[in-house]
Amino acid sequence: MHTDDKRQLEVFLDTNNKCNLRCLTCVFSDPRVERIPMRTMSHDLFSAVCEQVLPHAEYATLSCLTEPLMTRDFTSYLLEAGRAEVPRLEFVTNGLLLREEHLGACIEARLWRMTISVDGADATTYERIRQGASFELLQQKIALTTGHFSRSHHQPHIRIIMTLIQENFLSAADAVRRFIEWGATEIELRETVTFPEIGLEDRQLHNRQSELVGVLRQAEAIAEEAGIPIEIISENAPDVGLDLGNIPPCHALEKRVAIAPGGDVMPCMLWGRKPLGNLERNTFEEIWNGRPRQAFRDEFRRDQPVMWCPSCTACKEDPRDEDAYYRLLAQGSPAKLPLP
Numbered sequence: 047m048h049t050d051d052k053r054q055l056e057v058f059l060d061t062n063n064k065c066n067l068r069c070l071t072c073v074f075s076d077p078r079v080e081r082i083p084m085r086t087m088s089h090d091l092f093s094a095v096c097e098q099v100l101p102h103a104e105y106a107t108l109s110c111l112t113e114p115l116m117t118r119d120f121t122s123y124l125l126e127a128g129r130a131e132v133p134r135l136e137f138v139t140n141g142l143l144l145r146e147e148h149l150g151a152c153i154e155a156r157l158w159r160m161t162i163s164v165d166g167a168d169a170t171t172y173e174r175i176r177q178g179a180s181f182e183l184l185q186q187k188i189a190l191t192t193g194h195f196s197r198s199h200h201q202p203h204i205r206i207i208m209t210l211i212q213e214n215f216l217s218a219a220d221a222v223r224r225f226i227e228w229g230a231t232e233i234e235l236r237e238t239v240t241f242p243e244i245g246l247e248d249r250q251l252h253n254r255q256s257e258l259v260g261v262l263r264q265a266e267a268i269a270e271e272a273g274i275p276i277e278i279i280s281e282n283a284p285d286v287g288l289d290l291g292n293i294p295p296c297h298a299l300e301k302r303v304a305i306a307p308g309g310d311v312m313p314c315m316l317w318g319r320k321p322l323g324n325l326e327r328n329t330f331e332e333i334w335n336g337r338p339r340q341a342f343r344d345e346f347r348r349d350q351p352v353m354w355c356p357s358c359t360a361c362k363e364d365p366r367d368e369d370a371y372y373r374l375l376a377q378g379s380p381a382k383l384p385l386p
């Protein structure tokens with residue numbers, strides 16, 4: 047990539063490797079993750095991202111796998127990213143640690159969208175899935191956010207994501223109604239990617255297809271009637287939402303980059319193969335034009351793996367390797383982390 051290239055990159059990064067919750071759907075409920083020492087992206091590294099990577103970005107998210115508000119001065123990261131003027135800048139959060147100063151920074155940075163993850167429409171379901179969370183606090187934080195944004199000169203979109211598992215999928219239509227009442231401007235309903243060690247397979251919806259189709263159709267109709275865009279990503283209800291029969295080849299090696307808190311640069315955040323380089327040691331230009339990326343790009347052009355991340359094996363050296371996510375969180379930790 048050369049500096050005169052137009053903005054075309056999709057950038058996914060995490061500024062830390064921690065979370066305040068242990069959701070049933072997430073690798074943070076893997077008991078090994080607890081023992082990984084906290085790591086925060088240094089200001090210098092983040093500045094390098096802002097100077098070298100974000101000027102090429104059309105889209106950037108300041109969180110992907112972990113909780114952005116665990117980064118103590120996330121506000122300053124947000125403000126610095128805002129100066130790069132990425133057309134679509136967002137972050138994804140559980141929302142519970144949101145404070146006025148974050149919201150002020152969202153406006154100053156001209157954030158395009160804040161995504162809040164809410165896996166239940168009532169306290170019992172939400173707190174059962176989002177372990178460690180409080181539904182009451184969530185509602186307060188959403189009200190704080192919508193209130194702040196509605197009084198501001200710039201209004202970021204507010205997207206709510208709900209992951210669907212056995213414990214909550216039957217309430218998806220009620221949840222959509224509630225998210226609209228709360229002020230969501232976009233909604234996403236998604237089935238889950240599995241991770242090892244957390245027992246998620248048993249919570250997935252392979253055996254609930256007809257009920258799933260019914261409830262997702264209702265959810266879709268409610269959102270459509272309210273004029274709220276809704277995205278549905280469901281493997282077990284293939285006729286609803288995203289057309290799974292028509293998925294394009296993965297474009298991660300052409301225009302996507304994922305950056306871990308320790309500086310590793312990868313084509314995506316589920317990448318379990320060698321990183322393309324590390325921003326502590328190389329410039330982004332060196333990494334982007336370097337041999338590892340070129341070799342992977344040639345492989346992807348030849349093999350054309352589809353862009354369906356839940357069952358992707360192109361991102362793994364060994365298709366049975368299911369621990370890439372864990373290794374990513376542990377990056378830079380002592381080589382031998384204790385196993386339970």
Ligand SMILES: C[S@@+](CC[C@H](N)C(=O)[O-])C[C@H]1O[C@@H](n2cnc3c(N)ncnc32)[C@H](O)[C@@H]1O
Binds near residue numbers: 239
């Ligand atoms: C991993 S979280 C990180 C950001 C933040 N902590 C949050 O919960 O929004 C990013 C998104 O992934 C969703 N998620 C969690 N577990 C998932 C799974 N197994 N498959 C797909 N999405 C998942 C979350 O609900 C959230 O919307």
Ligand code: SF4
Binds near residue numbers: 068073075112140
């Ligand atoms: S989904 Fe988000 S909030 Fe829940 S444990 Fe994972 S990173 Fe934390």
Ligand code: SF4
Binds near residue numbers: 353355
């Ligand atoms: S399809 Fe595979 S390589 Fe492409 S973005 Fe998804 S997980 Fe990554």
